[in-house]
Amino acid sequence: MATHTNMTDTFEAMALAAPLKQVLNELNYTTPSPVQAQAIPLLLEGRDLLGCAQTGTGKTASFALPILNELHTDQRRPRAKQCRCLVLAPTRELAGQVAKSFSTYGEKVRFSLTTIWGGVGQRPQVNAMRQGVDVLVATPGRLLDLIDQGYVDLSAVDFFVLDEVDRMLDMGFLRDMKRIVALLPKKRQSLFFSATLAPNIVSLAENILRDPARVTITPEVTTAERIEQRLCFVDRGNKMYLLQELLKKQSHADEAKLTIVFGRTKHGCNKLAKALSEAGFESEAIHGNKSQAQREKALAKFKQGLVPVLVATDVAARGVDVKDIGLVVNFDLPNEPEAYVHRIGRTGRAGADGLAVSFCAEDEIEFLRDIEKLIKSTIPRDTAQEWHSENLQEKHRTGFKPPKVKQGGGGGGRGRGQQGGGNRRSQGGASQSQGSRSSGAARRKSRSGGGASRYSS
Numbered sequence: 001m002a003t004h005t006n007m008t009d010t011f012e013a014m015a016l017a018a019p020l021k022q023v024l025n026e027l028n029y030t031t032p033s034p035v036q037a038q039a040i041p042l043l044l045e046g047r048d049l050l051g052c053a054q055t056g057t058g059k060t061a062s063f064a065l066p067i068l069n070e071l072h073t074d075q076r077r078p079r080a081k082q083c084r085c086l087v088l089a090p091t092r093e094l095a096g097q098v099a100k101s102f103s104t105y106g107e108k109v110r111f112s113l114t115t116i117w118g119g120v121g122q123r124p125q126v127n128a129m130r131q132g133v134d135v136l137v138a139t140p141g142r143l144l145d146l147i148d149q150g151y152v153d154l155s156a157v158d159f160f161v162l163d164e165v166d167r168m169l170d171m172g173f174l175r176d177m178k179r180i181v182a183l184l185p186k187k188r189q190s191l192f193f194s195a196t197l198a199p200n201i202v203s204l205a206e207n208i209l210r211d212p213a214r215v216t217i218t219p220e221v222t223t224a225e226r227i228e229q230r231l232c233f234v235d236r237g238n239k240m241y242l243l244q245e246l247l248k249k250q251s252h253a254d255e256a257k258l259t260i261v262f263g264r265t266k267h268g269c270n271k272l273a274k275a276l277s278e279a280g281f282e283s284e285a286i287h288g289n290k291s292q293a294q295r296e297k298a299l300a301k302f303k304q305g306l307v308p309v310l311v312a313t314d315v316a317a318r319g320v321d322v323k324d325i326g327l328v329v330n331f332d333l334p335n336e337p338e339a340y341v342h343r344i345g346r347t348g349r350a351g352a353d354g355l356a357v358s359f360c361a362e363d364e365i366e367f368l369r370d371i372e373k374l375i376k377s378t379i380p381r382d383t384a385q386e387w388h389s390e391n392l393q394e395k396h397r398t399g400f401k402p403p404k405v406k407q408g409g410g411g412g413g414r415g416r417g418q419q420g421g422g423n424r425r426s427q428g429g430a431s432q433s434q435g436s437r438s439s440g441a442a443r444r445k446s447r448s449g450g451g452a453s454r455y456s457s
Helices: 018-026 034-044 059-073 092-105 123-130 140-148 165-170 174-182 199-208 236-251 266-278 292-303 337-344 362-375 390-397 439-448
Strands: 049-052 083-088 113-116 133-138 159-162 189-194 213-216 227-233 258-262 283-286 309-312 325-330 354-360
Touching (some): 018 059, 018 092, 034 059, 034 213, 049 059, 059 092, 059 133, 083 174, 092 113, 092 133, 092 292, 113 123, 123 133, 133 140, 140 174, 165 174, 165 199, 174 199, 227 390, 236 258, 236 266, 236 325, 236 354, 266 283, 266 309, 283 292, 325 337, 337 354, 337 362, 354 362
Parallel strands (some): 049 189, 049 213, 083 133, 083 159, 113 133, 159 189, 227 354, 258 309, 258 325, 325 354
16 A cells, blocks of 8 residues: 655646636635645546545545546536445534535536435435436435435446545444445545544455555644643542533633533433533533434534534534634543544634643543553643542552443444444443542532532433
8 A cells, every 4th residue: 555745735736627726716725735735636646545634634625626626527427316426424514514515616617416314304315316416425324225225326436435434433334334335336436534544444445445545644643732631530420510610711711712512422411411501501412313403503503602512422523613612621531532632623723722621530540541542642630620639640640440330221332323332431320439529519519509420421
């Protein structure tokens, strides 16, 4: 698998069609990002590609521009139920962003586009495919449903893009991906993009791609330099108090910005959003059990600042691209360490500064170790916060391993359409260290009505 390092300094120097260059000029895009500079020339040559690049590096343009260039050059019309380009994305949010990018960059190119995903009625999607489309952006589950019903035919795909491959695997879509690949013609150009290149991803690429070039822009896992990170050792029963304190400071800031709070389970996020709203912090929850209409409505209100706090599972870790997110709170540490990087990457975007605060309770100590091993650094400890637990910090330092508790139900599996993923360790319910809770915290609990532990995600 070849690794490519040659780069093109400007979009003007690339072999892109005039309409595409005109749009790029109007968007004031002159210098390509590293992934664009490396990937676009390769793709214009017709090479298969395995790209390692995180969200926010410009990778969508790196595959959309070469595909649009070919659609402009070769204006063959697709047949009924067929598409010339298939882009597969793990979530509806990401699929929507990809489709929007194609529309933006292809404003002056004649091509047709449609999206297919679950959570909405299928009739408009079926109708859109009746005449065939040039570009189809889809999530795996609904795409296979329409294929099985005879509404979509993948036998004429020229370009196949798998975006966020690592997330696809995390969400349990491996079988679906293999089914879809088996329906594609052997003669095609295939592109894999992933934020990490774990061995299972490389193995999958070797089985599907044809003599691919490999473009690696960043280390396998990095954290943005402009994001200030903090780690708070806090008993689970005190997490809600600490979260409210952070949100108070955020709301009183000179330039109040938006906040994303990440929980581990869908049910926990619903409870947490409700509790925050009752405490005076207007919040909405977003996760895989919400319908597409509900998710779009919540995201729209969040982007407009009407709801300043979004409580989310990892379904939103890569699907929300909002400039004004000033604070990310990991209310629950993720049980997949890679998710930490994607979560905190929701802030500090477009050159802005950001703050990411993570809570670590007793049953999450091993999650913290996995995260710090992955990012190859120690997250700065916030020992000044009022609910700091010296007991938990000492347990982490001395290598304490929390007892594994067998979970009954909850958490969610990793089958098709499930967004949360199961937890490989205890997700909660670990015994609290009551001695580490200060009398001041107890008094605050009394004042606030107590019950913070009910909102554990």
